[in-house]
Amino acid sequence: MAPIEVGFAGLGLVLVLLALRVPIAVTLGGVSIIGIYIIRGPSAAFGALGTLPYDFAAHWTLAAVPMFLLLGALCHHSGLTGGLYTAARLWFNRLPGGLAVASNFASAGFAAVSGSSVATAAAMGRLAIPEMLAMKYDKALATGTIAAAGTLGVLIPPSIPFVIYGWYTEQPIGKLLIAGLLPGLLTAAIYAIMIVLRCIANPNLAPRLPASATRHEKWRALGKIWPLPILILGVIGGIYGGVATPSEAGAFGAFLACFIAITQKRMDWTVFKESVTEALRTTSSILFIAIGAILLTRFLAVAGVPAFVTEKVVGDLALNPLTLVIAMSAVYVVLGMFLDPLGLMLLTLPIFLPMFQALNLDLIWLGVLVVKYLEIGVLTPPVGLNVYVVKGVVGDAVPLGTVFRGVGWFLACEIVIMTLLIAFPEISLFLPNLM
Numbered sequence: 205m206a207p208i209e210v211g212f213a214g215l216g217l218v219l220v221l222l223a224l225r226v227p228i229a230v231t232l233g234g235v236s237i238i239g240i241y242i243i244r245g246p247s248a249a250f251g252a253l254g255t256l257p258y259d260f261a262a263h264w265t266l267a268a269v270p271m272f273l274l275l276g277a278l279c280h281h282s283g284l285t286g287g288l289y290t291a292a293r294l295w296f297n298r299l300p301g302g303l304a305v306a307s308n309f310a311s312a313g314f315a316a317v318s319g320s321s322v323a324t325a326a327a328m329g330r331l332a333i334p335e336m337l338a339m340k341y342d343k344a345l346a347t348g349t350i351a352a353a354g355t356l357g358v359l360i361p362p363s364i365p366f367v368i369y370g371w372y373t374e375q376p377i378g379k380l381l382i383a384g385l386l387p388g389l390l391t392a393a394i395y396a397i398m399i400v401l402r403c404i405a406n407p408n409l410a411p412r413l414p415a416s417a418t419r420h421e422k423w424r425a426l427g428k429i430w431p432l433p434i435l436i437l438g439v440i441g442g443i444y445g446g447v448a449t450p451s452e453a454g455a456f457g458a459f460l461a462c463f464i465a466i467t468q469k470r471m472d473w474t475v476f477k478e479s480v481t482e483a484l485r486t487t488s489s490i491l492f493i494a495i496g497a498i499l500l501t502r503f504l505a506v507a508g509v510p511a512f513v514t515e516k517v518v519g520d521l522a523l524n525p526l527t528l529v530i531a532m533s534a535v536y537v538v539l540g541m542f543l544d545p546l547g548l549m550l551l552t553l554p555i556f557l558p559m560f561q562a563l564n565l566d567l568i569w570l571g572v573l574v575v576k577y578l579e580i581g582v583l584t585p586p587v588g589l590n591v592y593v594v595k596g597v598v599g600d601a602v603p604l605g606t607v608f609r610g611v612g613w614f615l616a617c618e619i620v621i622m623t624l625l626i627a628f629p630e631i632s633l634f635l636p637n638l639m
Contacts, residue, residue: 207243211507214239218500218551228547229489232496236503243506252502257495264451265371270487271454272362275435275461276318277479280327282465284431288313289331291425301403301410303339304349305396307332311353312392313429315360316436317461320486321545321582325354325590329597342409343602345399348610350597351590352395352617355579358545360388361440362454365549365578368494369571372553377450378443379636380571385440386631387572390624391579394617402613431464444639490546497550510558525563529570529626532556533577540581545589549578572632573625580618583611 205213214235221231241249260266278284292306292313299305311328318324329350336346358365361381370377403410439457442448448456465471504510535556539548553574560570582589591607598607625631 205242207507208509208512210239210242211504211509211512214503214507215509222543222547228544229492229496232493232500232547232551236496236499239503240499240506248506252499256498256502260495260498261491263371265377265449266367266491267451268362268367268377268449268454269364269490270483271451271458272364272367273320273486274479274483275362275439275454275457276320276323277482278458278461278465278475279317279432279435280323281475281479281482282461282470284317284435284461284465284468284470288429288432289328291422291429293335294422294425299400300407300412301341301345301399302412303332303336303341304345304399304403304410307336307349308353308392308395308399311350312356312360312388313432315354315357315388316440317362317432317457318357320364321355321357321579321590322593324357325351325593326597328354329594333594333598336410337598337601340411342610344606344610345402345409346610347594347598347602347607348612348614349395349399351588351594351607351611352583352614353392354590354593355582356388356392358575358579359384359391359572361385361443362450362457363575364490365546365575366571367450368490368546369549369553369574372497372550373557373567373571375567375571376636378446379568379639381450382440382444382635382639383568383572383632384575385635387576387621387625390631391576391617391621394621395614398613398617431461431468434464435460444635446639493544493547494550497547497554500551501554504554510554525565526626528559528563528565529573532573533622533626536574536577537580537584540577541584541586541588543581545578545581548581549574566629566633568636569629569632573622576618576622576625580615580622583615583618 218231218235222228237249237253240252289306289310292310293303296302296306296309307328311324314328315324333346333350337343361384363381363384366380366384367377370380435457438460439453442453442456443450462471465475535552536548539552543551560567583591585608588608591611594607595604
């Protein structure tokens with residue numbers, strides 16, 4: 205077989221193995237080593253296996269990954285985010301669908317210190333869904349809100365996907381993290397507007413709650429979440445101001461979270477051990493997947509797939525940027541229904557990146573689009589990772605189909621959001637351009 209045929213056969217085999225639920229790291233790495241072996245022989249294959257994982261793991265910018273994960277784990281296990289939902293509920297309960305709106309914005313706040321979509325959905329689901337169901341909220345609205353708002357965890361900094369994307373595309377990770385801020389806030393705002401309009405049109409979805417909280421109680425609730433603004437300013441402000449690199453900002457945020465938890469007597473050996481263990485476990489999983497993707501990139505380069513695709517797609521078809529972005533959107537939406545978000549990004553970037561570069565597209569803006577599509581992928585059936593997380597939280601109280609039905613309204617919002625982000629790149633690029 206010609207190298208290019210081996211390359212495309214390898215990609216087909218990757219999709220088949222992923223469909224069979226073979227672990228993505230094993231799939232990407234195994235297919236890549238076999239492909240390089242077939243094209244270049246055993247010395248090249250074992251040489252790639254011996255050098256590429258080390259070159260990847262020794263990259264300094266990736267130190268931000270365990271730091272951001274440790275920051276989120278410390279905040280969660282020490283209870284620093286515990287009062288976030290209570291404060292949001294007191295401030296938004298007078299709106300139509302006030303508890304759902306509060307859950308939405310509380311998830312945005314939690315996302316700003318967790319960096320994880322799954323962690324945001326799980327944590328906020330335990331807090332908010334039982335209260336909404338107790339207040340006779342529509343089950344689809346209650347569960348759909350938490351599943352969708354959880355996706356803000358990968359967009360609002362700190363964000364692990366942005367770190368991995370920046371490392372792979374050699375873009376400034378600080379600018380990528382800041383670029384996700386306005387799109388994340390825009391997403392939260394459009395979600396909230398949709399919830400309010402739906403509840404105005406159909407009051408039975410969310411019975412109005414009596415305004416029982418006084419102004420003093422509202423401000424006192426805000427006073428209990430003072431660590432979160434400090435952590436957010438410490439991390440985002442350090443990156444935006446150029447005072448710290450993302451890795452340094454993540455380390456400072458983790459240290460600050462640990463210090464605050466100690467001063468509030470929320471830290472003990474169990475909390476610390478659980479936080480470190482969770483961060484290590486998640487970091488290991490991410491790095492193994494990324495190493496598999498690095499090997500896949502080398503395999504495709506050896507096979508000549510990126511050059512072939514760039515020549516045929518960009519050259520022969522003379523794609524304009526909008527056409528390429530639309531094609532990319534279709535690929536991410538379809539594959540996002542079946543693949544793990546991080547694995548999907550690292551599987552597709554070796555194909556799309558040469559095309560982006562050939563058309564001189566802004567890779568910061570495209571990074572925001574890619575991460576947004578990863579968000580959408582954790583909501584779409586049949587996989588819909590966030591939907592299954594929420595289902596695990598509610599148990600038998602809400603059928604899985606009801607959760608997916610509730611998410612459908614938020615997917616409709618994503619059509620509006622993605623249209624705005626594609627039509628107006630300035631939404632993503634405004635803050636990075638000021639850095």
